[in-house]
Amino acid sequence: MTERDEAETEGNSANPLLNTEFRVPFDQIRAEHVEPAAEGVLDRGNRRIEEISSDTRPPSWDTVMAPLDELSLEVSERLGPIGHLVAVAETPELREAYNAVLPAITTFWSRLELHPGIWARVKAYAATDEADTLDPVRRRHLDKTVRAFRRAGADLPDDERTELESLKVELAKLEQAFAENVLDETADFQHVVRDEDELRGIPESARRRFRRSAEARDIEGDAWLITLDYPAVEAILKYAENRELRKHVHTSYMTRCRGGDYDNRGLMLEILALRDRLAGMLGFEEYPDYRLEERMAGTGRAARAFERELADRTRPYWEADVADLREHAAELGLDELRPWDVSFVTERLRKARFDLEDEDLRPYFPLEQVMDGLFEVVERVFGFSITPAENEAVWHEDVRYYEIHDEEGVHRGSFYSDWFPRPEKRQGAWMNHFRTGGPRADGGFDPHLGVICGNFTPADGDAPALLTHREVQTIFHEFGHLLHHCTSDVSLRAVAGINVAWDFVELPSQIMENWTLEREALDLFARHWESGDALPDELFERMQRARRFMGGWAQMRQISLGSVDLDLHTEFAPAATDADEEELMAFIRARMLPFSPAPEFAQAQSFTAFTHLFSGGYAAGYYSYLWAEVLDADAFTRFRSEGVFDPDVGRDYVRSILSRGDSAPPEDLFREFMGRDPDPEALIERNLGPAAA
Numbered sequence: 001m002t003e004r005d006e007a008e009t010e011g012n013s014a015n016p017l018l019n020t021e022f023r024v025p026f027d028q029i030r031a032e033h034v035e036p037a038a039e040g041v042l043d044r045g046n047r048r049i050e051e052i053s054s055d056t057r058p059p060s061w062d063t064v065m066a067p068l069d070e071l072s073l074e075v076s077e078r079l080g081p082i083g084h085l086v087a088v089a090e091t092p093e094l095r096e097a098y099n100a101v102l103p104a105i106t107t108f109w110s111r112l113e114l115h116p117g118i119w120a121r122v123k124a125y126a127a128t129d130e131a132d133t134l135d136p137v138r139r140r141h142l143d144k145t146v147r148a149f150r151r152a153g154a155d156l157p158d159d160e161r162t163e164l165e166s167l168k169v170e171l172a173k174l175e176q177a178f179a180e181n182v183l184d185e186t187a188d189f190q191h192v193v194r195d196e197d198e199l200r201g202i203p204e205s206a207r208r209r210f211r212r213s214a215e216a217r218d219i220e221g222d223a224w225l226i227t228l229d230y231p232a233v234e235a236i237l238k239y240a241e242n243r244e245l246r247k248h249v250h251t252s253y254m255t256r257c258r259g260g261d262y263d264n265r266g267l268m269l270e271i272l273a274l275r276d277r278l279a280g281m282l283g284f285e286e287y288p289d290y291r292l293e294e295r296m297a298g299t300g301r302a303a304r305a306f307e308r309e310l311a312d313r314t315r316p317y318w319e320a321d322v323a324d325l326r327e328h329a330a331e332l333g334l335d336e337l338r339p340w341d342v343s344f345v346t347e348r349l350r351k352a353r354f355d356l357e358d359e360d361l362r363p364y365f366p367l368e369q370v371m372d373g374l375f376e377v378v379e380r381v382f383g384f385s386i387t388p389a390e391n392e393a394v395w396h397e398d399v400r401y402y403e404i405h406d407e408e409g410v411h412r413g414s415f416y417s418d419w420f421p422r423p424e425k426r427q428g429a430w431m432n433h434f435r436t437g438g439p440r441a442d443g444g445f446d447p448h449l450g451v452i453c454g455n456f457t458p459a460d461g462d463a464p465a466l467l468t469h470r471e472v473q474t475i476f477h478e479f480g481h482l483l484h485h486c487t488s489d490v491s492l493r494a495v496a497g498i499n500v501a502w503d504f505v506e507l508p509s510q511i512m513e514n515w516t517l518e519r520e521a522l523d524l525f526a527r528h529w530e531s532g533d534a535l536p537d538e539l540f541e542r543m544q545r546a547r548r549f550m551g552g553w554a555q556m557r558q559i560s561l562g563s564v565d566l567d568l569h570t571e572f573a574p575a576a577t578d579a580d581e582e583e584l585m586a587f588i589r590a591r592m593l594p595f596s597p598a599p600e601f602a603q604a605q606s607f608t609a610f611t612h613l614f615s616g617g618y619a620a621g622y623y624s625y626l627w628a629e630v631l632d633a634d635a636f637t638r639f640r641s642e643g644v645f646d647p648d649v650g651r652d653y654v655r656s657i658l659s660r661g662d663s664a665p666p667e668d669l670f671r672e673f674m675g676r677d678p679d680p681e682a683l684i685e686r687n688l689g690p691a692a693a
């Protein structure tokens with residue numbers, strides 16, 4: 001550290017965002033701290049970039065890679081708490097301050113990614129003898145860093161790099177326009193119901209929402225307003241007995257942005273063509289190869305083979321489900337199964353066979369009891385003990401703080417939990433991290449720091465906060481991400497914890513969900529909050545059977561979307577410039593056909609409103625949902641066969657996967673734990689059951 005830097009840190013120490021203590025002083029951070037902190041951190045970061053790139057010493061790990069990593073870690077750790085507070089405790093002032101610094105933060109990262117001086121130093125270092133003899137972890141990190149620069153276009157001649165940058169800007173604009181069209185067309189739709197009989201079968205809670213929507217839009221008289229937001233669509237498709245209403249809502253939903261004022265077809269052609277061009281400029285044969293280079297799948301070919309194999313194995317179950325749906329549709333008096341009947345028939349069938357409501361299970365899952373059960377599972381299986389600690393310096397009184405210790409008593413990490421909704425908190429459930437620790441050179445251990453958040457129904461009167469089974473799974477899931485971060489044992493922080501391939505990162509989270517379906521584990525925490533009774537066997541049985549219900553149908557749907565995503569980016573994209581809207585739609589229809597009970601099902605697909613693929617991060621990556629499920633179902637088979645509480649398997653899992661971050665290729669970590677490559681059989685068994693008759 002130079003003298004000037006020290007003086008600066010000292011001068012800024014009144015700003016809690018620049019505090020370097022382990023615990024972030026969240027209770028002291030105010031909107032007015034955001035701009036000066038971001039400015040200071042980014043200035044210092046930019047100065048470090050210049051220092052590293054103009055260093056005249058011979059390139060070495062210590063003069064290139066170490067300072068580069070340190071710089072990235074420092075910027076993200078200092079600025080991370082701002083984004084977190086925007087998510088959990090947003091005020092208009094904080095939002096404004098955050099928006100004011102966001103462009104500078106984005107610019108900082110994209111500049112670093114393409115900085116010619118840094119790239120020259122990294123490249124020079126990669127060519128040294130020292131780089132050749134690096135240990136495998138550092139070598140892997142160096143290779144990834146080199147690839148990151150190449151992928152950003154750092155190696156292209158100036159004119160091509162300029163083209164690449166403008167191409168990326170153009171793509172971002174098109175993707176944004178795609179998403180806006182979806183939002184606008186969704187918001188534009190309204191169907192006003194005047195006769196309540198039209199809403200036959202729809203639950204009271206949904207009708208009340210429709211009523212409130214009508215009031216909100218000042219629709220006169222006795223009226224219910226149906227919109228195309230997902231909860232409304234779901235309520236209609238699952239429960240409306242009026243088939244015409246289902247057809248109208250389904251068709252409107254599926255054909256959003258397929259023509260009219262918000263037509264996305266032209267944008268899709270442009271997006272596909274530009275993505276193909278981008279991959280070509282960077283030397284990839286096809287866009288999926290570019291997208292998947294840093295993923296476990298590795299290539300588009302591997303992802304396609306994965307989808308094909310899973311499709312073949314799922315098909316018999318899917319066919320059985322289709323037959324089941326058709327038969328039940330006939331029993332319900334429907335002449336034939338149409339696309340807008342599927343959810344409705346499914347729900348009727350579910351009710352007839354299992355009669356299981358979310359609410360039946362809630363009394364057995366009080367939140368605190370679930371957390372204690374989760375901690376006990378973690379202690380027994382993985383050997384980490386979790387203890388509550390002082391809730392100081394937190395952002396809200398609901399927040400709890402815990403410490404994680406290993407069997408030797410070493411403090412491995414700490415975390416916050418924040419489980420209840422507030423107006424200033426965002427929706428959903430997630431995990432985030434603030435400090436990345438790890439083994440120190442002196443033999444000690446720097447602990448990690450993270451957070452898990454959710455939005456569960458809070459305590460009501462005498463009753464504690466009670467969860468649905470899905471919410472119990474959510475807690476286990478997010479806790480899996482947290483453990484991945486907080487138990488990381490990688491000394492090179494750039495590749496520690498959750499910094500792993502996108503299609504591998506859900507393994508440590510999803511595997512935790514398995515324990516919520518095991519009788520032995522449920523016995524630890526599923527007890528009635530009033531009577532203390534264990535979850536009745538009969539309820540447990542129904543839960544198990546309901547889990548696989550229509551599994552073949554659901555899984556085939558995921559496979560179809562993942563396959564068509566890859567087909568579009570591989571086969572259609574290279575010719576997209578010369579194709580027209582009709583050809584695009586015909587291509588999608590043709591590729592959906594093998595996954596459709598009848599041709600009209602292939603027609604009724606919402607690709608023109610599929611933001612995951614055309615404005616989100618899932619382009620050529622939709623397969624990864626199922627990919628990660630295959631991994632977690634397969635890895636869990638070792639626990640199933642050797643014991644769900646078996647400490648040896650648990651410790652083995654910690655050693656080979658959980659604590660390893662991205663220190664080795666994910667397929668190697670998996671192989672180390674399982675002794676072989678992933679096998680989809682376990683997923684088939686879990687989602688679909690024994691072979692279909």
Ligand SMILES: [Zn+2]
Nearest residue numbers: 477481506509
């Ligand atoms: Zn997750």
